[in-house]
Amino acid sequence: MPWSVRWVGGPGAQSQKQCKKSSFAFYQAVRDLLPVWFLEDMRTMEVFHWEDGGKVSLYSPSEALLYALVHDHQPYARHLLAKFPQSALAVPSQSFSCCQASAPHLAMAVRYNRVRVLFRILKAVQAFPPAERAAHLDRRGCSRVEGGKTALHLACELVRPECLLLLLGHGASPCLRDGAGNTPLDTLLQQVGHAPVANMRAKLLCLDCLFLFVPQDLRFAMKQQLLDDRQQWQDLLGESRFRCLVGLAPPSLFVGAMRVLIRTIAPEHFPEALDDLPLPHFLKPLDLKLES
Incomplete structure (x- = not known):
């Protein structure tokens, strides 16, 4: 006060x-x-x-958590989230956030690539009532500064595969659109189409992770561009990814099986339950070793 x-x-x-x-x-x-x-x-x-x-x-605990995120003070973030789970993720004062609609902690964790603190935040959010949990996971950023992007959009824009998979596994929606009408898939494809090619492996890893959670009938703005520049996008994505994205072929049996397996994991058990999937280690989406 x-x-x-x-x-x-x-x-x-x-x-x-x-x-x-x-x-x-x-x-x-x-x-x-x-x-x-x-x-x-x-x-x-x-x-x-x-x-x-x-x-x-x-x-407030919320404002202290923002500092802990910026400086990657993991013990302090863990303390704040354990002792003050609601107030640590509450909306900070106006001097800490341009938009007072909701708290910016998830987006901040993605922006600074604080994977372990993001994991702690997502675990804390799982204890919230469903509507409040969804509001945190799918919070849109300020329309003026962040273009209405969610934390998932930001993970795609900044090519953060670990953050992306954690958000998806804990229930962040891959179908929401930002202020420009782009889904997270559109945002990621825009990054795939940009240089440098040296970062292409991380971009395609993000795309493969996102593809496990995206509905097959998702409408996305980049689809027509993929069809118009077919050869370029086939070279960038590989033929199987390209054909599946534009609806010329169904997902592979492996992707279909992985979608089914991933959906059996409840958000509160993600990503720990990835270790229990009946798959060899090299076929699992990402090796996320995070203490619960």
Whole structure:
């Protein structure tokens, strides 16, 4: 809860200066990976940040988690998500998020490629009521800054295969469209069509993972472009992927079988249950070794 600046010492300009100093000290402490108990003492007793309207506030667990994400402070993120699962994933104050519609933590984890913290967030979200869980998983970013992209769109845009598979396995929808009308599949295909070719292996790995979760009848904007430039896309994707994407051939028996097997895994058991699939190790989608 915000306090009047008169309550935290002196005139407004002096209070704002003190807030900036204490706020930067907390940022540095998280950046330097100081112990969790020390950070929590700072957050709850010593540190304030300045809000619009001449108010100062204590850092919330949500805002502290954003700092932990930026600096990959995994023990601190784990503590915040375990002790404050709801408030750690709540909407932060306006000075931390341009859009107050919902919390940005999933997108932030994908943007910084914090795979282990993303895994912790997704585990925490699984305990939420279904509607709240879906709102977190499929949260669209600010239309002005992020183009209405979900965390799954972002994983495709930045070519993050581990993040992509974790989001899909925990129930993120591959069918939602961003502000430009693109599905995550469209976003990924746009990246496949761009240089550098050196990153093509990761792009195709993302495509293979996404393909296990995408409905066969999904309508996607890039389909006509694939058909118009058939030879180019066949060279990029390989003939079997191309034919399946544009509907000229059904998925292979292996892909069909993998889709069935993946759907038997409940989100709360993902990705641990991948190890229990009746498949040799080299045929499994990704080797995700994450502590639960």
